[in-house]
Amino acid sequence: MAKSARDCLLDCLENLEEGELRRFKAKLNEFPVRPGYANIPRGRLQKADALDLKDLLVSFYTEEYAVQLTAEVLEAINCKDRAEELLASTGNRPQLQNSSNVHFIERHREALIQRTTSVEPVLDKLYGSVLSDEQYQKITAKETNPDKMRELYRLVPSWDLRCKDKLYEALKAKNPHLVKDLEGQ
Structure with a gap:
């Protein structure tokens, strides 16, 4: 039983x-x-x-x-x-982790850094709940989208599952075609 x-x-x-x-x-x-x-x-x-x-x-x-x-x-x-x-x-497996137990945002780090085209809307969704004002300002100060994503990824090692899930949801809402493409891989 x-x-x-x-x-x-x-x-x-x-x-x-x-x-x-x-x-x-x-x-x-x-x-x-x-x-x-x-x-x-x-x-x-x-x-x-x-x-x-x-x-x-x-x-x-x-x-x-x-x-x-x-x-x-x-x-x-x-x-x-x-x-x-x-x-x-x-029997409660996190839906955003694959069989090797690596979260979507960690599994697709390189592709997300290179291919995320609208970074600011993602940051706006994370502002206040995941990102502090200082972190938000530091990331948005970067010139290119890949640089902004790299700066965001510098924070990921200190994040818990909730923060990673929020980033995934923000990416899915603001870059749906990219997320769908990566999920299909």
Whole structure:
């Protein structure tokens, strides 16, 4: 019998080492969540053991989003293996990753740098949610579109899955033919 999302979440949280669990709770408290959701209050997180934490995640975010958010936070604290195990155990595979687990924007880096023709509209969609004012200004100051994309890609290694997904969505909205062409490869 397959495990429920709640059971998979609990297994994942119980298997975190003490330091990992502390980092997870600290990052979860400040992690940007989807519109319509709120962060779990710090006081409730600090007191929570794995079982309480699972209950908090499900009550604040619903089962499906709790699993996704937990995986994103795990990736953000450099527990990628744990995130992948959680996603695999729930059958919840990120749609933008291929079988080698490389995100679309990483897999097509070179083509996106060379072939993205409208960079500013992409940056506008990322402004405020992914890019700070300083980052936005630094990128738009570059002269050519490839230079702007290269500057944007300098930020990617520090991004979590949510940020990469936002870039993918922005590219898809503003350069749909390019994204469709690359997805067909």
